[in-house]
Amino acid sequence: MTIRKKPVISPRREPRQARSEQMVADILEAAIRVLQSDGVERFTMVRLAEVAGVSVGSLYQYFPNRESLFFRLQQASWGETVDRVQEILVDPNATLEQKVAASVSAVFRANEAEGDLRKAMSEAGAPFRDSPEAIAERERGQQRAIAFFRYALPEASESDIVFIADFISTTTEALAERVSDRRLARHETERWAKAAAEMFSLYIKARACSRTDG
Incomplete structure (x- = not known):
């Protein structure tokens, strides 16, 4: 073999x-x-x-090789997405629902744009997900998500905040990647993003209410 x-x-x-x-x-x-x-x-x-x-x-x-060049492009896209989501999360004029919706949409659009690169890297067997650069970008995004939920859910424990940030970030990324692989029309992709954002907003509200009632 x-x-x-x-x-x-x-x-x-x-x-x-x-x-x-x-x-x-x-x-x-x-x-x-x-x-x-x-x-x-x-x-x-x-x-x-x-x-x-x-x-x-x-x-x-x-x-x-071309894989190293594709990875550099993917790395730049990751960084831009993390920065874009950060801009959304710190917007003082947006509601929590608006921030969640805009953040999820940004991740879906980024995955849609990265589809060909991701496919090429996977077919080449390039371990981009386990690279130090990819791990660093995920960690940067995770820390910003944790900071946001500390503000959005002031009554939640630190362990709950870390879990919520990880759950929403991981689910959003996985769902956005699966949807982008289906090559849907833009309006269909946005429909998925909107549905995911509504689901996350309800989850966050439920978590906030459970902490308040408890």
Whole structure:
């Protein structure tokens, strides 16, 4: 039995100068354009170098393979989603229901956009979920969710808050990924997101009432 070697997903090296940082930024921007025009199946490093306006050698200085480049794009998407959800959760003008609905919608939309990347990484056997970068992003999002529920549920115990944050974050991410894999129309995806948000809002209210009544 032949065991397929898992591809390297870490970058070959990190840019240290402004010129190098700009080159990597240009490469990532070009990668998005190539994915949009050619799709994952026809995405090649040669094609990317052509669109980015760099040599193939320069491209390989930073990314050992296309999986490492896909992972960098996925990592950036994770970071943007965590930051977007944080903006929503600290909005002083939004109600709890509005914050939950907007946060869930943001996660669903991010998963919808990441669908092709996630599929490509999975087919390549790339262990992106267990990478230090992925774990760090999940932890960052979890800590922000915990901080939100400390504020939203002031009567809840710390163990309850941690569980609620973990339950809602894990369920939202898993559901959003499953829905995105079905390639539904945007309005259908939003319908799923709205239903999930309503369910979570009712759950949070029930938890708040149980603590108050108790």
